[in-house]
Amino acid sequence: MTQPPPPDRADAAYPSGMPSPDWVALQRAAIEVRDTAYAPYSGFPVGVAGLVDDGRVVVGCNVENASYGVGLCAECGMVSALVAGGGGRLVAVSCVGPEGDTLMPCGRCRQLLWEHGGPDCLVATSTGPRPMSELLPDAFGPANLGR
Numbered sequence: 001m002t003q004p005p006p007p008d009r010a011d012a013a014y015p016s017g018m019p020s021p022d023w024v025a026l027q028r029a030a031i032e033v034r035d036t037a038y039a040p041y042s043g044f045p046v047g048v049a050g051l052v053d054d055g056r057v058v059v060g061c062n063v064e065n066a067s068y069g070v071g072l073c074a075e076c077g078m079v080s081a082l083v084a085g086g087g088g089r090l091v092a093v094s095c096v097g098p099e100g101d102t103l104m105p106c107g108r109c110r111q112l113l114w115e116h117g118g119p120d121c122l123v124a125t126s127t128g129p130r131p132m133s134e135l136l137p138d139a140f141g142p143a144n145l146g147r
């Protein structure tokens with residue numbers, strides 16, 4: 001449950017006018033939703049919480065399937081909740097694994113976070129919050145499609 005303080009550069013990437021994210025509260029929300037995960041096949045429950053630019057917090061957990069490849073990562077659920085709840089931009093994300101410790105989003109989920117948070121979205125890591133621009137460098141994204 002320990003979270004190192006954010007490095008200065010992470011604060012620099014954070015949108016101006018927004019209060020600093022409460023990383024401890026985000027991690028708690030991720031742990032809470034992790035407890036609802038449906039992960040009978042991997043035994044690896046994951047929870048994720050994201051702070052939206054309007055102040056709301058959206059959450060998701062992994063949902064596996066007997067047809068293994070159909071399983072959904074926690075971030076998929078969180079992004080669905082974001083869009084279904086009216087949209088908005090993710091500004092800070094905390095993802096946790098079975099022990100409640102920080103978990104790095106998988107490659108596919110980094111692409112999801114890029115779409116809905118962009119390069120400045122901060123992600124909790126074991127060394128402190130880091131912007132998506134570091135976690136998915138040279139990303140393909142909406143700009144490549146003229147959006």
Ligand code: THU
Nearest residue numbers: 042044046062073074105106109
């Ligand atoms: N998992 C996530 O939910 N998010 C990630 O970013 C990494 C992996 C899930 C997928 C699967 O249900 C379980 O963790 C084991 O891979």
